[in-house]
Amino acid sequence: xxxxxxxxxxxxxxxxxxxxxxxxxxxxxxxxxxxxxxxxxxxxxxxxxxxxxxxxxxxxxxxxxxxxxxxxxxxxxxxxxxxxxxxxxxxxxxxxxxxxxxxxxxxxxxxxxxxxxxxxxxxxxxxxxxxxxxxxxxxxxxxxxxxxxxxxxxxxxxxxxxxxxxxxxxxxxxxxxxxxxxxxxxxxxxxxxxxxxxxxxxxxxxxxxxxxxxxxxxxxxxxxxxxxxxxxxxxxxxxxxxxxxxxxxxxxxxxxxxxxxxxxxxxxxxxxxxxxxxxxxxxxxxxxxxxxxxxxxxxxxxxxxxxxxxxxxxxxxxxxxxxxxxxxxxxxxxxxxxxxxxxxxxxxxxxxxxxxxxxxxxxxxxxxxxxxxxxxxxxxxxxxxxxxxxxxxxxxxxxxxxxxxxxxxxxxxxxxxxxxxxxxxxxxxxxxxxxxxxxxxxxxxxxxxxxxxxxxxxxxxxxxxxxxxxxxxxxxx
Numbered sequence: 001x002x003x004x005x006x007x008x009x010x011x012x013x014x015x016x017x018x019x020x021x022x023x024x025x026x027x028x029x030x031x032x033x034x035x036x037x038x039x040x041x042x043x044x045x046x047x048x049x050x051x052x053x054x055x056x057x058x059x060x061x062x063x064x065x066x067x068x069x070x071x072x073x074x075x076x077x078x079x080x081x082x083x084x085x086x087x088x089x090x091x092x093x094x095x096x097x098x099x100x101x102x103x104x105x106x107x108x109x110x111x112x113x114x115x116x117x118x119x120x121x122x123x124x125x126x127x128x129x130x131x132x133x134x135x136x137x138x139x140x141x142x143x144x145x146x147x148x149x150x151x152x153x154x155x156x157x158x159x160x161x162x163x164x165x166x167x168x169x170x171x172x173x174x175x176x177x178x179x180x181x182x183x184x185x186x187x188x189x190x191x192x193x194x195x196x197x198x199x200x201x202x203x204x205x206x207x208x209x210x211x212x213x214x215x216x217x218x219x220x221x222x223x224x225x226x227x228x229x230x231x232x233x234x235x236x237x238x239x240x241x242x243x244x245x246x247x248x249x250x251x252x253x254x255x256x257x258x259x260x261x262x263x264x265x266x267x268x269x270x271x272x273x274x275x276x277x278x279x280x281x282x283x284x285x286x287x288x289x290x291x292x293x294x295x296x297x298x299x300x301x302x303x304x305x306x307x308x309x310x311x312x313x314x315x316x317x318x319x320x321x322x323x324x325x326x327x328x329x330x331x332x333x334x335x336x337x338x339x340x341x342x343x344x345x346x347x348x349x350x351x352x353x354x355x356x357x358x359x360x361x362x363x364x365x366x367x368x369x370x371x372x373x374x375x376x377x378x379x380x381x382x383x384x385x386x387x388x389x390x391x392x393x394x395x396x397x398x399x400x401x402x403x404x405x406x407x408x409x410x411x412x413x414x415x416x417x418x419x420x421x422x423x424x425x426x427x428x429x430x431x432x433x434x435x436x437x438x439x440x441x442x443x444x445x446x447x448x449x450x451x452x453x454x455x456x457x458x459x460x461x462x463x464x465x466x467x468x469x470x471x472x473x474x475x476x477x
Contacts, residue, residue, distance in 0.1 A: 026063065026354065030399070033059040037347075037395065038382065048391045049336065052343035056350045063354035077349025082342040085182070085189050089334050089341070091297035092180035095254070095304055096141065097330035099132065102308040103244060104251035106148055108132060111248040113152060121152055126166035126215050133174035134255055138181075138435060142171050146442055153230045160230045161222035161453070164443055169214025169457050176389060176426035176458075177202040177209075177419060177465055180258075180297060182334075183393030184422045186341040190348045190397040191404055191421075193414045195293040196266040199259075201415040202422075205468040213460040221453055231444035250307050258293075258300035265291020341394055348398030371407060372420045372470045375400045379424030380462075387433040392425035409477070416473035420466050427462030429455050 033055050040051040053074070060070040098104075108128045116124035125148075133141050145167060153163045179185040179195050179202070188198040222228075268287035271277045277284050290299060309326070310319060379396035383389060397418070404417055429436050430451070440450035 029059060029063050029354075030351065033347075034382075034395075034399065041391065042387070047336075048388065049339045049343050052340065052347050052395070056343070056347040059347070060350045060354065063350070065350070065353060073349055073353045074346045077346040078342045080349075081186070081189055081345025082338065085186055085341045085345075086338050087294035088180045088185045088195070088297060089182050089338055090331055091294065091301045093334045094327055094330040095258075095297065095301045097326060098301070098304040098308045099251065099254065100141075101326070102246050102251075102312070104132075104246055104254070104308060107245050107248050107251050110148075118156055121156055122162055122166045122219060123215065125149055125152060125163055126170045126210075126218075129167040129170035130174060130210060131252070131255055133171045134178065134259065138171045138175035142168070142439065143442060145171075150230055159222055159226050159228045160443070161225040161228045162219065165218035165222050165453060165457065166215045168439060168454060169218045169461065170210055172426060172458050173206050173210040173214050173461050173465075176461060177206040177422055179293060182337045182341060183390045183425055184418065186344060186390070186394040187397030187421050187425075188415070188418050189341075190345050190394065191401045191414065191418055192410075193418050194266070194269070194411075196262045196269075196291070197412060197415040198418050199262055199293075200266055201412060201419050201469070201472065205419055205423075205465050205472065209461055209465045209468060213464045214457060217460050218457060221456065224452075225449075229444070231442070244312075246308055246312065254300065254304040254307060257303060258296040261291050261296035261299065262293055265296070337390055340391060344391075344394030344398045347395065348401045351398065351402050370470075371400070371403060371409070372417055372466075372473050374403070375417055375421040376424040376466045376470075379421045380427050383425050384428045384430070387429075387431075387436075389422075389425045389429075389433075389435075393422045396421045396425060411476070413473055413477040416469045416476065420469040420473070423462045423465035423469060425462075426465075427459045429458040 036058070037051055037055045040046040040055070041048055056074050056077075057070060060073055061067070065073060108131060112124040112128045113121055116127075125145075128148075129141075129145055132145060146164075149163050149167055153160045156163075175181050175183075177184055179188060179199050184198060184202060185195060187193075188195050265287045268277065268281075268284045268291070272279060272281070272284050290296065305323060309323065313319065313322075375396060378399055379392050382395050383392035400417070400421060404414060409417060431437075431447075436450055436454060439445070439454050440447065445453065
């Protein structure tokens, strides 16, 4: 169940909702709620989790939900969102940690560099980053990749920008658009979209976006810094001995395995919906068992534990405790993200239950503003105001979920709207974005250089992905 489904369920359980307020008043309440949310997060520096919960409770009370039903609505939105998102983020974080500590990122970069040749080293690093960024968050993945980028830049010479900017473009695209990253996953879940379909649309949109706005633009920007030195923050890269590394194909298998399972599920769901296969077809039944995104990531993570961690260390004592510590280390940094995601779902449930969504949809129709454009602009505004792409995607998804539900969007059309929203959530990165400072510091950029590189690439990726998502929406809607 999604936030968009909460209203009829709550009504069937006897929830008393107050709809005496008119459409104008409901829209005004929504706008004030968004403004208060931005002030709390951006100006007062309140944690997004607390801000979202407080605004959700306040909005419910002001909009007229009965006092004794307010907590039920908030908890329903929070719980139903976490039921899906927590598993996706948790399994994705553990899978990324396994790839990190096994030396898998090093294997991918080295092998792709040999395959592409030294003249195409920037492309090799960008492709390696693209693959590595699938299950791992941008900040952790980029930091792990940096020592390898340093080593390649020192060995081949030339400007450090030529090697690092294409990698930044790849990480930004994957982080911005593709599940299981938290922003796209949360927006898809809150809006009731199938995560597998969102992943397919994100790749259709994201791969050309990466090539032109992430890779080609990065090379063009690098020409403005012909002698940029390699930073010495880490000294020489910590490269594992050859005997300690997993095979290239083992790492590729672990990273692409969940993608294959998810696509398998999406394919057979589509075939069943069109009548090409029956509901009792064994392949369709199997896809329903192993293809849903949480199960696919669970299977892939368990497989990676065996292939990347247990088998290379066979005969070592205390493996159970070691795996437990690994999982704890992977999950600890994502707890905040999981809570923020749940709070965004609670906010969306309140908007649904109050009827604000229907009013917003009517307002968009009256303005002639397409829902894709509206979602993108809402996400951009929140991103600029408070900095976090995850919070922007989660909050914008919560705001737009009632509207898309009222419009009856589903399938590829709904997935295109989700991708447009998360594209908006990555644009215009500046001083209030933690990624802005993280990338700038580890790459040795000053503030102006970070604005001219990281911020430009992020904005270009968001703009191009939005335009492609809008084009796809016009075709399938």
